[in-house]
Amino acid sequence: MTSYFRPSVDAIAGYVPGEQPKPGTPIIKLNTNENPYPPSPAAMEVLRTLDSEWLRRYPDPFANEFRQAASDALGVPADWMIVGNGSDDLLNVIIRTCAELGRKVVYPTPTYVLYQTLTEVQVAEPVEVPYGDDYALPIEELVAADGAVTLIATPNSPSGHSVSIANLRELAARLSGVLVIDEAYVDFADQTALPLVKEFNNVIITRTLSKGYSLAGLRLGFGIANPTLLSGLFKVKDSYNIDAIACAIGAAAMRDQSYKNRCAERVKSSRSTLFSALKNLGFGLWESQANFLLTQPPTGNAEQRYLALKEKGILVRYFNRSGLSDKLRITIGTDEQNQQLVETLMHLV
Known part of the structure; x- marks a missing residue:
């Protein structure tokens, strides 16, 4: 039977989400x-008082209300943020922007299996560097792999361990490509790598409202990086990737720290x-x-x-x-x- 799909799509298994x-x-x-x-009662109140005008008009393409709320909560300038349809959307945008055939996407394993799927869809080369039994970050191997994108989930799934800021700082300093620090679970952790975005132009931190803010069904995430790095991502993301309702509810949740x-x-x-x-x-x-x-x-x-x-x-x-x-x-x-x-x-x- 003739396939309608690219060979790379035929070849991949695809990401399998957990049962719903x-x-x-x-x-x-x-x-x-x-x-x-x-979720926060403040977030639920926004949903209860929904204005139909939010549905009639296109939403703000930059989700500025949410960016300002996140800026106030985290002490990071609003223009250092990009908002996505969940942090998965942003991971997709990053890989689409930075990786292609002949370029590598590197990550230690076991980790979030979507990294592999997004890389293979982009026809880039996934390079998986095994963690040891102690889950120490394999810095030398990650640097040697020379990825266009290197992904580190911390806290990591499925292990739950965190990578030290010192190790992340060393990795960022030695990489030639982009370092993505996936902090989807940071709200349950004792540390954050947020200061590194001010130290390194090649670092982006991704976060989500799915976990700590109880808004998995809303699909809202954001990335934090130097505006120079974000400029390329804005070219690739969908114009209206965040709907007006998600932006307003997410902003209310972010204000209720x-x-x-x-x-x-x-x-x-x-x-x-x-x-x-x-x-x-x-x-x-x-x-x-x-x-x-x-x-x-x-x-x-x-x-x-x-x-x-x-x-x-x-x-x-x-x-x-x-x-x-x-x-x-x-x-x-x-x-x-x-x-x-x-x-x-x-x-x-």
């Missing part, structure tokens, strides 16, 4: 790292409790700076545990990939959800 049950399905969903708590921080602290506290409970059940665990835990069942039968939990109405994430096939990634839920997970696992041992 229909709304109202009676299930404990701990598989896609959503925040278990609702105290609410976001309270929810993040609750998640961090629950993370510690769940870590201890799973350790008592014999699970192998890695210290996490994100809103999930990477776990290794005591008997190594991760896929069977995933399927058994699914039958009991609990979704966790199983990756049938090298280095991960004996592990599960578990999102931090409410204390009640986490306790039900633990009790279910006790009866599966």
